[in-house]
Amino acid sequence: GENVEQHPSTLSVQEGDSAVIKCTYSDSASNYFPWYKQELGKRPQLIIDIRSNVGEKKDQRIAVTLNKTAKHFSLHITETQPEDSAVYFCAATSDTGRRALTFGSGTRLQVQP
Amino acid sequence: DTEVTQTPKHLVMGMTNKKSLKCEQHMGHRAMYWYKQKAKKPPELMFVYSYEKLSINESVPSRFSPECPNSSLLNLHLHALQPEDSALYLCASSQWLKLGYTFGSGTRLTVV
Numbered sequence: 001g002e003n004v005e006q007h008p009s010t011l012s013v014q015e016g017d018s019a020v021i022k023c024t025y026s027d028s029a030s031n032y033f034p035w036y037k038q039e040l041g042k043r044p045q046l047i048i049d050i051r052s053n054v055g056e057k058k059d060q061r062i063a064v065t066l067n068k069t070a071k072h073f074s075l076h077i078t079e080t081q082p083e084d085s086a087v088y089f090c091a092a093t094s095d096t097g098r099r100a101l102t103f104g105s106g107t108r109l110q111v112q113p
Numbered sequence: 114d115t116e117v118t119q120t121p122k123h124l125v126m127g128m129t130n131k132k133s134l135k136c137e138q139h140m141g142h143r144a145m146y147w148y149k150q151k152a153k154k155p156p157e158l159m160f161v162y163s164y165e166k167l168s169i170n171e172s173v174p175s176r177f178s179p180e181c182p183n184s185s186l187l188n189l190h191l192h193a194l195q196p197e198d199s200a201l202y203l204c205a206s207s208q209w210l211k212l213g214y215t216f217g218s219g220t221r222l223t224v225v
Contacts, residue, residue, distance in 0.1 A: 032212045032213075034212075034213060034214070036216075042218070043203065043216040043217060043218045043219055044156065044203070044216050045216070046213060046214065046215075049213060089155050089156075093212055095212060098161075098169060099144065099161070099163070099168075099209070099212065100146065100158050100161050100169055101156075101158070101212075101214060102158070103155035103156055103157075104155060105154075105155055106153075106154070106155050
């Protein structure tokens with residue numbers, strides 16, 4: 001089955017700096033890659049996703065890049081703000097076969113004011 | 114309605130109790146999921162239902178019993194749980210072809 005690895009496990013940045021979180025996946029059939037933000041005690045919320053027919057997607061301060069050949073994808077947050085502090089999970093799945101998300105281990109992002 | 118509603122929000126149960134977790138969505142999503150999340154860990158898949166049929170059981174112990182009475186409802190029946198089953202239980206739903214999940218706010222379960 002799919003295996004998703006995520007790095008780093010913790011990330012501390014100063015407000016206004018950029019943050020990058022990286023994930024690799026093992027199943028070449030995976031073609032959907034969402035990112036979730038989970039604040040303490042709350043549900044995971046989808047912040048951005050990308051499909052394998054696209055190399056990059058941007059939504060305001062958040063962008064995701066995908067390298068299918070290397071089987072890795074990354075989340076980029078620019079101009080970080082204290083409210084960006086949370087745990088971020090990457091995930092992967094395919095629209096064939098299991099169709100169930102496999103999550104990375106999570107990155108705890110702390111934005112220092 | 115763009116939400117997944119889970120009840121109860123908190124549950125404390127003894128090891129001999131029987132309880133049920135409920136999940137409801139009215140977005141027309143035909144895939145529904147149960148995930149278990151321990152503190153500081155990612156969500157871990159338990160069950161997947163597609164079109165009201167169980168399609169994935171991730172070798173979950175039989176003390177957890179899922180049920181999908183209709184396309185809007187998903188239950189998780191609990192019996193004879195262990196303290197290590199204490200966790201946040203998350204329900205999610207998605208359109209079958211679009212894959213993007215909507216998560217419920219979860220039930221925080223404590224087994225004593």
